[in-house]
Amino acid sequence: MFSALLDQQKGGRFSITAAEPAAAATRRYIGDTNVLETTYRGPAGTLRVTDFMPVLAGPGWEDTLQAQRELVRIVECTEGEFEAEVVFAPRPDFARIDARIRNRGALGWACAFSNHQLVLHTDARLALNDDADTLCGRMRLTAGDRRYFSLTYVQHDIATIPPLGEAADRRLESTLRWWEEWTRHCTYEGPYRDSVVRSLLALKLMTFQLSGAVVAAPTASLPEDIGGIRNWDYRYCWLRDAALTFSAFADLGYAAEGDAFIGWLLHATRMTLPELQVLYDVYGGVRVPEEELDHLEGYRGSRPVRIGNEACSQLQLDTYGALILAVHNYALRGGTLEAADARMLRRMGDYVCRHWRNADKGIWELRGEARHNTHSKLMCWVALDCLLSLAEEGRLRVPRQRFEAQRKALAEAIETQGFDEEKGTYTGAFDMDYVEAGLLLLSIYGFVDTLNPRMTETCYRIDRELGANGLIYRHEQGKDGLPPGEGAFVICSFWMVEHLAVMGEEAQAVERFEHLLGLANDVGLLAEEADPEDGSALGNFPQAYSHVGLIRAAVTIEEMRKRRREREAPLDER
Amino acid sequence: MIIEQITTQWEHIALWGLVATVAMTAVLQGSQSMGLTRLSLPFLLGTAFTGVRSRASVAGFLAYMLGGWLFAGLYYAIMFNLGILAWWMGAVIGGVHALFLLVAVLPVLPYAHPRIANEYEGPGQMRRLEPPGFMGLNYGHRTPLTTLAGHLLYGAILGTTYGLVQAG
Numbered sequence: 001m002f003s004a005l006l007d008q009q010k011g012g013r014f015s016i017t018a019a020e021p022a023a024a025a026t027r028r029y030i031g032d033t034n035v036l037e038t039t040y041r042g043p044a045g046t047l048r049v050t051d052f053m054p055v056l057a058g059p060g061w062e063d064t065l066q067a068q069r070e071l072v073r074i075v076e077c078t079e080g081e082f083e084a085e086v087v088f089a090p091r092p093d094f095a096r097i098d099a100r101i102r103n104r105g106a107l108g109w110a111c112a113f114s115n116h117q118l119v120l121h122t123d124a125r126l127a128l129n130d131d132a133d134t135l136c137g138r139m140r141l142t143a144g145d146r147r148y149f150s151l152t153y154v155q156h157d158i159a160t161i162p163p164l165g166e167a168a169d170r171r172l173e174s175t176l177r178w179w180e181e182w183t184r185h186c187t188y189e190g191p192y193r194d195s196v197v198r199s200l201l202a203l204k205l206m207t208f209q210l211s212g213a214v215v216a217a218p219t220a221s222l223p224e225d226i227g228g229i230r231n232w233d234y235r236y237c238w239l240r241d242a243a244l245t246f247s248a249f250a251d252l253g254y255a256a257e258g259d260a261f262i263g264w265l266l267h268a269t270r271m272t273l274p275e276l277q278v279l280y281d282v283y284g285g286v287r288v289p290e291e292e293l294d295h296l297e298g299y300r301g302s303r304p305v306r307i308g309n310e311a312c313s314q315l316q317l318d319t320y321g322a323l324i325l326a327v328h329n330y331a332l333r334g335g336t337l338e339a340a341d342a343r344m345l346r347r348m349g350d351y352v353c354r355h356w357r358n359a360d361k362g363i364w365e366l367r368g369e370a371r372h373n374t375h376s377k378l379m380c381w382v383a384l385d386c387l388l389s390l391a392e393e394g395r396l397r398v399p400r401q402r403f404e405a406q407r408k409a410l411a412e413a414i415e416t417q418g419f420d421e422e423k424g425t426y427t428g429a430f431d432m433d434y435v436e437a438g439l440l441l442l443s444i445y446g447f448v449d450t451l452n453p454r455m456t457e458t459c460y461r462i463d464r465e466l467g468a469n470g471l472i473y474r475h476e477q478g479k480d481g482l483p484p485g486e487g488a489f490v491i492c493s494f495w496m497v498e499h500l501a502v503m504g505e506e507a508q509a510v511e512r513f514e515h516l517l518g519l520a521n522d523v524g525l526l527a528e529e530a531d532p533e534d535g536s537a538l539g540n541f542p543q544a545y546s547h548v549g550l551i552r553a554a555v556t557i558e559e560m561r562k563r564r565r566e567r568e569a570p571l572d573e574r
Numbered sequence: 575m576i577i578e579q580i581t582t583q584w585e586h587i588a589l590w591g592l593v594a595t596v597a598m599t600a601v602l603q604g605s606q607s608m609g610l611t612r613l614s615l616p617f618l619l620g621t622a623f624t625g626v627r628s629r630a631s632v633a634g635f636l637a638y639m640l641g642g643w644l645f646a647g648l649y650y651a652i653m654f655n656l657g658i659l660a661w662w663m664g665a666v667i668g669g670v671h672a673l674f675l676l677v678a679v680l681p682v683l684p685y686a687h688p689r690i691a692n693e694y695e696g697p698g699q700m701r702r703l704e705p706p707g708f709m710g711l712n713y714g715h716r717t718p719l720t721t722l723a724g725h726l727l728y729g730a731i732l733g734t735t736y737g738l739v740q741a742g
Contacts (some may be wrong), residue, residue, distance in 0.1 A: 062625075062626060063624065063625040063626060064625055064699075064702075065621065065625045065627065065689060065702045065703060066627075104693055104712075105693035105694060105696075106692075106693055106694055106695055106696030107691055107692075107693050107696055107697065107704065107705070108696075110704075110712070112714065114609055115606075115609030115610070115611070115612055115714060117612065117704075119704070121696070121697065154612070156606055156607065156609065156612060157606075157612055157614065157617075158612055158613070158614060158617060158618070158703055158704055158713060159612075159703075159704035160702045160703060160704070161691055161696075161697040161702055161703075161704060162697060162702060163696070163697045163698055163699060163702070167699060
């Protein structure tokens, strides 16, 4: 609908900005909420724009018809006088559909296409252009003046148009209250609470309320290399992210979100059993064909613009381990496993036993030749290990001897073929000599102890060969067969922080962690990648996995600090 | 005479009224699901009683089924009075019914329905639903066609079955 980021001219926008070019803008989220406040300060006054998606829960809202989707924007001049400019230019389906805007009198402006409809209800005076596809307006406000904009979207259904004025203020109050209440449950206590809570809030915004699915990022085709071709669509759910995403929610006290996510995982993957796709859409759909949008110029000229994702058809064996580990952790926290779930998990275990010797595309979805990626073998080992653990707990029945034999074979393969005796480190793929950042998960997922010399040496080698200015690249440049130029991977950098903290290098871990926090934008959000030279954000934004990494690293640092304090405390205080 | 006839035929009217209502509902709700229109008559009916979506959908559906039965009696009365119990006569009545709904009932609904807003006063605390507009066009330009199709089918089923009952 609004894709001006991908094409300033053709992409749609809904902007409320200062008409005066000299005005400076600052942004913040109001407290621990997802209500955004932008303040423009100009020579003659100050303007505040408050953006939020209403959450109307609790007493007083039961009998109120709520919009299917609503974005409210409240514009207020707080000081002096200020001229603001409004542009509302919806361009549906990445500007591939011509949609006309129609005046609906006191009900606002409607833009309908197919069975979708946008309604912009406002008390500001706007004018429709000759093509009837853009609304524009300028408004001069003096201190105390307010204008309201309620943008609703509906598909398949009759639109609901919420009122403005005091009614919109009440929606804001309800939304602020809901978020504050939600964040109050966060169990993390430590010096990085603000960043951890902001990460949780970002993850919550990336959760599809109706299914519990968490998307990798809400954007498509923001480049990993400015001007380059690494432009992918991340508006889907990757199974690979499952285990860490679940633990990010569950570890901080958000069992309901974690459980909903597991519920979606078990539901969505049933469609493709016993095979798993790499990614699914938020409804559990499996068809996400990739296409290039040649009519869009791309973010800062980065073409092609792609939507859909071809990675969905790749074989990535690591998805089995990620999903089974997430379900394992959920079950051990008291989650219910239905008989059908148990059967499904066992079938996945059988599949892993039959296929782990195959080559695959691996965690980084390399589009070239398939390899025997060590990380994929690790995740196959994790899958069988978790199933055996669940069987020991009496949560499901598995062919124990077969699974144990295959787990042992996997471990031997990793320790021999996935280990370079000469360099004393694990390797990215069997019988190869390179390292990649996914190897850091060997200890995070419990295959080997972080303090094991094999692992510490691997960690140092990754830092030496893939590190740059405190950040970690996921693999060496060009390994994916595409032109070099992508940024360092934010979550890999957080994995390194975790390792440093566990290895007892607390000061360095903290220094790197704080450096990574500095890569966040003005409101604390992180992209998928960052340029190690200038710290600029690269790739889709904000990235759920980066925030999952932040949460894990903050929790690990705090745990290690606690253990150190306990060790250092006099015996009688322990 | 008509009332007496309806009373003697009530079992057939109830049975085939139910079948015709189910068929019409399938067409109308199917059109909504397929993206041909955003109109949902059961939802509009239900929101006259409650603002809770789930309850409105259930209440509206029940009211809609009840309405389907009542109209089955009315269709029977008209056809019996005209002395033509045939599928095409049922379809004609269905078409007139749809037209009346589209050009007379839907446009005035905002002034009778407690939760539908109108274009003069805008939405309020309670009146928040988008009004249907002339022929329900606010809910999509195919709305008149899907509404007509549903009612033609409804009438044709009743005309066919009433004719068979009379013949048998």
